[in-house]
Amino acid sequence: MTEIFIPPIKLGMSNICTSEELSALRGEWRDQGLKVGFTCGAFDLLHAGHVDYLQTARTMCDRLIVAVNSDESVRSYKNPLRPIVKQEFRMSVIAALRCVDAVTLMTETRPASLIELLRPDIYIKGGDYQVSQLKSAPLVEAYGGACAVIPVNHEISTSAIVKRIQELSLYASPEKPAQGLKGPLVLLDRDGTLIENSHFLRDPSKVRLLEGVGDGLRTLQNAGFSLAVITNQQGMGLGYFDYESFVAVNSEMLRQLAPYGIQIARFYFCPHSLAEQCECRKPGTAMIERALADFHCQRENCFVIGDALSDVQAAEAAGCTGILLSSNPPAGTGRSAQSFCAAVEQIKSSQVIAN
Numbered sequence: 501m502t503e504i505f506i507p508p509i510k511l512g513m514s515n516i517c518t519s520e521e522l523s524a525l526r527g528e529w530r531d532q533g534l535k536v537g538f539t540c541g542a543f544d545l546l547h548a549g550h551v552d553y554l555q556t557a558r559t560m561c562d563r564l565i566v567a568v569n570s571d572e573s574v575r576s577y578k579n580p581l582r583p584i585v586k587q588e589f590r591m592s593v594i595a596a597l598r599c600v601d602a603v604t605l606m607t608e609t610r611p612a613s614l615i616e617l618l619r620p621d622i623y624i625k626g627g628d629y630q631v632s633q634l635k636s637a638p639l640v641e642a643y644g645g646a647c648a649v650i651p652v653n654h655e656i657s658t659s660a661i662v663k664r665i666q667e668l669s670l671y672a673s674p675e676k677p678a679q680g681l682k683g684p685l686v687l688l689d690r691d692g693t694l695i696e697n698s699h700f701l702r703d704p705s706k707v708r709l710l711e712g713v714g715d716g717l718r719t720l721q722n723a724g725f726s727l728a729v730i731t732n733q734q735g736m737g738l739g740y741f742d743y744e745s746f747v748a749v750n751s752e753m754l755r756q757l758a759p760y761g762i763q764i765a766r767f768y769f770c771p772h773s774l775a776e777q778c779e780c781r782k783p784g785t786a787m788i789e790r791a792l793a794d795f796h797c798q799r800e801n802c803f804v805i806g807d808a809l810s811d812v813q814a815a816e817a818a819g820c821t822g823i824l825l826s827s828n829p830p831a832g833t834g835r836s837a838q839s840f841c842a843a844v845e846q847i848k849s850s851q852v853i854a855n
């Protein structure tokens with residue numbers, strides 16, 4: 501039997517460099533009289549727009565260096581839920597492109613220190629602005645470098661791809677008929693209402709269903725209500741946990757609800773900190789408005805159960821009915837219930853108008 505030796509291939513890894521390695525490489529290219537271009541970005545879910553951009557950038561130089569934003573830097577400048585793809589994978593995809601000569605990780609949100617280190621002959625940026633608007637332009641021009649802006653192709657974007665996937669997810673299962681969501685609707689706060697309140701809960705092993713929740717949700721479901729969660733998750737915005745941990749906690753909750761046959765149709769969450777002053781954080785109404793639209797639900801047919809005043813305030817501001825879980829509700833609260841089961845009974849006995 502002949503044994504064939506196949507050398508291990510590290511796809512696209514050879515041109516991924518540390519900043520020190522890149523600095524040395526840049527020196528070699530300088531000695532060879534090659535024009536070096538530099539650009540940077542997140543390159544999350546690489547698409548044709550990115551490829552087009554990088555190919556155009558490469559036509560402006562002899563060697564193209566791409567600095568890929570670290571996961572941490574993407575989170576801090578774009579969105580706490582981004583990137584979708586981890587930095588090492590984003591780097592390896594970029595490194596495999598023929599138009600890219602070297603890739604490095606950019607841990608800062610701005611490229612100033614890498615530009616300082618590498619002194620590229622041309623600094624290239626994608627966007628809809630003038631070269632004079634580039635923040636790094638003075639830095640580049642100071643050592644005699646040039647800047648260029650490549651216009652963005654708006655036909656395709658990572659955000660549009662993500663949106664498309666989210667739309668598809670409703671219809672993803674062939675077992676389920678491809679139909680939309682429908683009211684009447686009960687929106688449920690999560691922490692302190694469905695599961696035990698735990699400070700910045702991120703550990704699925706700490707998920708405990710509260711008393712009466714399984715039976716209560718089943719009663720609502722049998723009465724024809726759709727169920728969805730609306731939850732403030734400030735811990736995400738503050739960096740205590742990430743999207744994956746949030747999803748893991750939800751999955752554990754769903755696992756514990758499975759014996760009751762409960763279907764939570766949607767999770768709406770606010771990932772922002774108080775300081776971000778968003779419109780989704782309860783008592784803001786954006787999550788409720790979104791749910792009303794998704795479920796084609798009239799306001800009169802939407803109920804909110806929560807253990808915080810902000811839950812009830814959000815419900816009332818949106819024209820829905822809020823029920824505060826409290827054994828000692830503050831005066832003027834509106835509707836309240838001593839227990840989850842009592843809240844369920846209140847909703848069951850409410851008049852629901854046919855959609």
Ligand SMILES: [Zn+2]
Nearest residue numbers: 770778780781
């Ligand atoms: Zn928010």
